Amino acid sequence: MDCVEEFGSAEEIRDWFTECVVVSEYAEAKPLFLLAVFALAKLMNANEDHSQLSAIARRGSGSACRSLYGGFVKWIMGKDEKGTDSLAVQLADEKHWDELVIVIAVVSSQQKETSSTTGMRDTVETSLLLQHRAKEVVPKRILKMEEAIKNHDFASFAQLACTDSNQFHAVCLDTCPPIFYMNDTSHRIISLVEKWNRAAGTPQVAYTFDAGPNAVLIARNRETAALLVQKLLFCFPPKSDADLNSFVLGDKSILKDAGVDSLEAIESLPAPPEIKDPSQRHRGDVSYFICTRPGRGPVVLSDESQFLLNPETGLPK
Amino acid sequence: MDCVEEFGSAEEIRDWFTECVVVSEYAEAKPLFLLAVFALAKLMNANEDHSQLSAIARRGSGSACRSLYGGFVKWIMGKDEKGTDSLAVQLADEKHWDELVIVIAVVSSQQKETSSTTGMRDTVETSLLLQHRAKEVVPKRILKMEEAIKNHDFASFAQLACTDSNQFHAVCLDTCPPIFYMNDTSHRIISLVEKWNRAAGTPQVAYTFDAGPNAVLIARNRETAALLVQKLLFCFPPKSDADLNSFVLGDKSILKDAGVDSLEAIESLPAPPEIKDPSQRHRGDVSYFICTRPGRGPVVLSDESQFLLNPETGLPK
Numbered sequence: 001m002d003c004v005e006e007f008g009s010a011e012e013i014r015d016w017f018t019e020c021v022v023v024s025e026y027a028e029a030k031p032l033f034l035l036a037v038f039a040l041a042k043l044m045n046a047n048e049d050h051s052q053l054s055a056i057a058r059r060g061s062g063s064a065c066r067s068l069y070g071g072f073v074k075w076i077m078g079k080d081e082k083g084t085d086s087l088a089v090q091l092a093d094e095k096h097w098d099e100l101v102i103v104i105a106v107v108s109s110q111q112k113e114t115s116s117t118t119g120m121r122d123t124v125e126t127s128l129l130l131q132h133r134a135k136e137v138v139p140k141r142i143l144k145m146e147e148a149i150k151n152h153d154f155a156s157f158a159q160l161a162c163t164d165s166n167q168f169h170a171v172c173l174d175t176c177p178p179i180f181y182m183n184d185t186s187h188r189i190i191s192l193v194e195k196w197n198r199a200a201g202t203p204q205v206a207y208t209f210d211a212g213p214n215a216v217l218i219a220r221n222r223e224t225a226a227l228l229v230q231k232l233l234f235c236f237p238p239k240s241d242a243d244l245n246s247f248v249l250g251d252k253s254i255l256k257d258a259g260v261d262s263l264e265a266i267e268s269l270p271a272p273p274e275i276k277d278p279s280q281r282h283r284g285d286v287s288y289f290i291c292t293r294p295g296r297g298p299v300v301l302s303d304e305s306q307f308l309l310n311p312e313t314g315l316p317k
Numbered sequence: 318m319d320c321v322e323e324f325g326s327a328e329e330i331r332d333w334f335t336e337c338v339v340v341s342e343y344a345e346a347k348p349l350f351l352l353a354v355f356a357l358a359k360l361m362n363a364n365e366d367h368s369q370l371s372a373i374a375r376r377g378s379g380s381a382c383r384s385l386y387g388g389f390v391k392w393i394m395g396k397d398e399k400g401t402d403s404l405a406v407q408l409a410d411e412k413h414w415d416e417l418v419i420v421i422a423v424v425s426s427q428q429k430e431t432s433s434t435t436g437m438r439d440t441v442e443t444s445l446l447l448q449h450r451a452k453e454v455v456p457k458r459i460l461k462m463e464e465a466i467k468n469h470d471f472a473s474f475a476q477l478a479c480t481d482s483n484q485f486h487a488v489c490l491d492t493c494p495p496i497f498y499m500n501d502t503s504h505r506i507i508s509l510v511e512k513w514n515r516a517a518g519t520p521q522v523a524y525t526f527d528a529g530p531n532a533v534l535i536a537r538n539r540e541t542a543a544l545l546v547q548k549l550l551f552c553f554p555p556k557s558d559a560d561l562n563s564f565v566l567g568d569k570s571i572l573k574d575a576g577v578d579s580l581e582a583i584e585s586l587p588a589p590p591e592i593k594d595p596s597q598r599h600r601g602d603v604s605y606f607i608c609t610r611p612g613r614g615p616v617v618l619s620d621e622s623q624f625l626l627n628p629e630t631g632l633p634k
Binding site: 128129132133136137162163166167169170171173174175176177178180183184187190191194198 | 445446449450453454479480483484486487488490491492493494495497500501504507508511515
């Protein structure tokens with residue numbers, strides 16, 4: 001905590017930290033901004049409410065400002081050119097829709113060719129479709145999405161999430177030079193989900209991709225999540241030298257529901273009927289899966305046994 | 318020629334043929350429509366001019382109506398709902414800009430998952446960006462493109478061709494369900510060209526992709542085409558069992574300019590400075606290349622030695 005002691009006041013700490021946040025463009029560090037904003041605010045006993053803290057975090061990145069809350073969060077654009085009134089508000093907490101299960105397919109852990117910050121700047125400057133999207137499409141979609149979340153309306157939720165993800169990537173492609181965040185594996189995951197949803201007659205799973213190739217898949221309930229995991233493991237089995245424990249992370253109890261307790265079980269999974277050519281399995285194309293749920297925001301832990309860092313040294317336990 | 322003899326009049330032949338053209342949705346057969354329209358018109362000594370014939374071919378497919386001419390062709394949408402006034406006109410013949418060299422990278426000869434006809438119908442029905450593109454973007458772009466072609470202005474030509482190709486694929490992605498015609502190899506080719514064009518300060522090569530993953534690359538002149546072929550062969554070398562003669566088709570004299578006379582010469586090509594990781598070569602990702610030029614339209618051959626079919630049997634020679 002040397003750096004804190006060097007400053008004279010909470011304002012100075014805040015100014016220094018905001019500076020750090022703004023100058024850094026290292027995309028992978030962005031979630032840390034939020035944690036640092038939150039930790040410093042707690043450390044300083046700051047009186048700012050969550051939305052004000054989120055506006056500070058926003059100066060670091062959009063994902064940082066959103067992550068100050070758990071559950072369902074809306075990021076308000078704001079009107080100020082410098083973005084000082086761009087902040088996040090919570091629509092509903094994580095308990096509001098607790099049936100949902102999230103499966104993240106980590107397609108690649110390689111560094112991205114285009115960071116989300118420089119990518120979005122290029123899109124704003126060059127895409128002729130972005131203005132139309134921002135003005136005519138997104139505002140109406142956000143209202144519909146708020147309504148879908150409020151009513152636990154999964155069909156609308158999925159339709160809005162998927163079409164908006166695709167449209168975001170469409171304006172990335174309409175950028176000069178074009179930005180490709182999704183790759184062939186992302187496309188295959190979308191195709192699998194789209195075909196399944198159509199065959200089922202009503203959406204079972206929603207997908208969304210941010211500035212990278214990794215799929216965030218939201219299943220309507222735990223039963224659907226188990227089916228999803230089966231289909232995903234069939235299409236994207238691990239490399240032969242992998243171990244199941246590091247191929248599926250997070251809430252591994254879904255594996256049990258999916259009837260998968262070993263690597264051998266993955267090999268004998270049934271082919272999803274949606275798949276055109278079941279002999280073609282894309283082994284190793286997904287690095288690993290994470291099974292999780294809509295989470296809570298950052299909290300101050302009092303139980304020392306839950307700390308991930310050693311409180312004496314500050315190093316990982 | 319049995320089928321011709323069965324009909325009583327030219328009108329009947331035309332009606333029958335138009336019917337065949339309209340009912341078939343087999344994308345790969347589309348270029349044949351044009352040849353059949355042209356051949357039947359000649360056979361019947363039809364008086365229709367090229368634009369009227371193109372409107373007939375249009376009923377089969379867009380690419381068929383365009384292909385009735387050589388050089389630079391504009392496809393006019395028309396106003397009639399049934400598309401009867403949708404036809405193609407020639408802007409300039411193939412001699413107008415004879416510096417241009419075309420290199421086609423055939424990424425995959427697999428059948429497409431989405432045909433261009435059903436794909437475009439889905440896009441018209443579901444994309445919220447298409448209307449904006451069709452109304453606000455394309456009409457202005459077409460005028461600029463006509464001007465660029467007229468003035469041999471390669472910088473504008475390339476910029477317009479590339480951004481329009483990307484925007485076409487953006488609205489495909491904005492379709493429900495989304496359409497992915499380009500794949501990772503298409504993206505890598507675009508990235509190579511974009512980086513080269515930026516490094517050179519002015520466009521050297523234009524790219525355009527239609528409803529599939531294959532790249533059509535247009536080099537500003539023969540010298541640039543030789544450089545392009547070098548870069549492409551470095552990044553996408555053939556599989557080890559290939560032979561150069563079936564890996565580069567068409568005008569093979571460009572290979573000589575590129576200093577490539579054997580498979581071994583491909584292995585010792587210098588890495589393009591645009592490439593991030595020169596150790597990563599995507600062997601076998603391009604099935605073959607075709608080197609060509611803006612061509613002429615279909616013609617009636619009088620020299621029998623040029624026939625590809627045996628005039629007695631109708632079978633390939």
